[in-house]
Amino acid sequence: MQKQIIKKKNVNPYFFMNQLSELSNDKSIIVTDCGSNLIWTMQGFKVKGSQRLISAWNHSPMGYSLPASIGASFAEPQNKVICIIGDGGLQINIQELATISKHNLNIAIFLLNNHCHGIIQGTQQSWLNSRFHASDPVQGKLPDPDFSKISEAYNVKSLDLDNHLNLKKKIKFALSLNGPILCNVHMNRESQIYPKLLFGRPIEDSHPLLNREEFRSQMIVKTIS
Incomplete structure (x- = not known):
């Protein structure tokens, strides 16, 4: 499975999170946003040592x-702060790159960029026949800015992570840097959260669904399917 992932274009969020967790320092402060990137972090990042994981x-x-992340960096400038955020969330407070640049804060920003509003698209796919209005750059005409160039405009170094072959090397470089950097982690728009609960199913029967025979063999209660 890992070999199949490595060959694929763009970055798999679960593979990325595994690598980030493995390479992070034991004293790092991890601050994650909301939506898909929060879920991928909670599923894939293994907190170790005296690390702290912060979210709302x-x-x-x-x-x-x-x-x-800015607050965490001011509070503990001696420790690396890892900021995990999505492309939708970053645009809410993107002006704060100016604060990070001005104070040369030791923050590594990992932008999980699926070039869409992933959670919104999940809802549109489930309930609205995949009418992706205002949620992707193709059908929904959502602007898809070049975040690497925006970061450089604020005098914050940037790095594009768009495949698995040199992923580990680039993450290691970003975490070793004494100062701010934005890592633009390019993912497919179809990147999914697994497992997830489909409407009308009990929590023990999450998607992707197990073979029905295998599923029933594991149940001690009556199943609905």
């Missing part, structure tokens, strides 16, 4: 992790 959790304010 179910309050879900888009753009939270960028200013929160």
